[in-house]
Amino acid sequence: MKIGILGTGNVGQTLGAKLLSLGHEVLLGSRQRSNEKAVAWAQQQGGGAHEGSFADAAHFGELIIVATLGTGTVAAVTQGGPENFVGKTVIDLTNPLDFSQGMPPKLFVGITDSLGEQVQRALPGAHVVKTLNLVNVAQMVDPASSGEPDMFVCGDDAGAKDQVTKLLQDLGWKRITDLGGLEEARATEPFVLLWVRYGIKHNTWTHAMSFTSAQ
């Protein structure tokens, strides 16, 4: 499948490399074409790896992944051209974290909205699915490295959620819970506040969460 990724940071690069290894074609998109990091990544990865603008990534992808900083998410998808996302599944893995007052971060979206819903409003023709935002990229592409973590998907289109769930399974995720509509991102995004704080206190950034019930 052709996958467009918006964001050329560690998340986009690592996820892109993993998706290439699974046989997908990947275009890493940045604010402008020929972004230094994206060019280096595409050269290093070789066949099937491309780079371009946010709009190039959105146009290229049959499925699109938004992997920018949360503060740049809505701007990135808007710059990508909402028309390029129409009818497509869009994975939003970003978090509404505000680092402007230092660590630990606060949320910049209140309890009656979510960043996932903001992405959906910016891309009215797309099928946005919120997922993967609970862990670092090393765990996104290798969840078993941190136990048997739980992952959640939420979105308003059942077909898009099925597609994303299969992709998550290809990445190694086994415990995937469909929480319902995209509004449920209001429950998964704030979790990251706790994740970051645990990371600071225990000096770990590979942690992933799981629920265990009584036998």
Next chain:
Amino acid sequence: MKIGILGTGNVGQTLGAKLLSLGHEVLLGSRQRSNEKAVAWAQQQGGGAHEGSFADAAHFGELIIVATLGTGTVAAVTQGGPENFVGKTVIDLTNPLDFSQGMPPKLFVGITDSLGEQVQRALPGAHVVKTLNLVNVAQMVDPASSGEPDMFVCGDDAGAKDQVTKLLQDLGWKRITDLGGLEEARATEPFVLLWVRYGIKHNTWTHAMSFTSAQ
């Protein structure tokens, strides 16, 4: 130690019974003295178990636990008489959940506040510690029944947090992280949104969360 509990529901009763079994004296407080459930509980538990009003519980306790519904938390501690809490450690295990629009619940406190901080403002002389709000009461008093869960404490008084941490250890908690000041309740309270949704989807109410890092 003398422990006053505000709230005569399942949480107050079960936690009270466990604390009695650990050798503490417990007064279960309700809006009015001679609450039917509290009287039955005290009779069933026998020596060391008492019942009374919220004010009785607050006056009685060297340590006080707020175990009401979140919507009644601030009213309960206010009715308990702020003067009765002065200089004492207060465990707030309640959650700001709004069930008025049905399941799943929403939060009724926004991202720039927490219910824990509201309790602290209502009880300016007390040392409020937020904890135990992540699980059902069966796991509060027997965490090992659901794996090796994580628990968090936050509060503005170091001595009070030490006291609460020891009490948690007596209850069986082993993985306890001090997140910092009471403001960190803004990170732990929203977690319960995710906990409830997981419970609904998997039809479990004994689940507890833990973080696992890569080896």
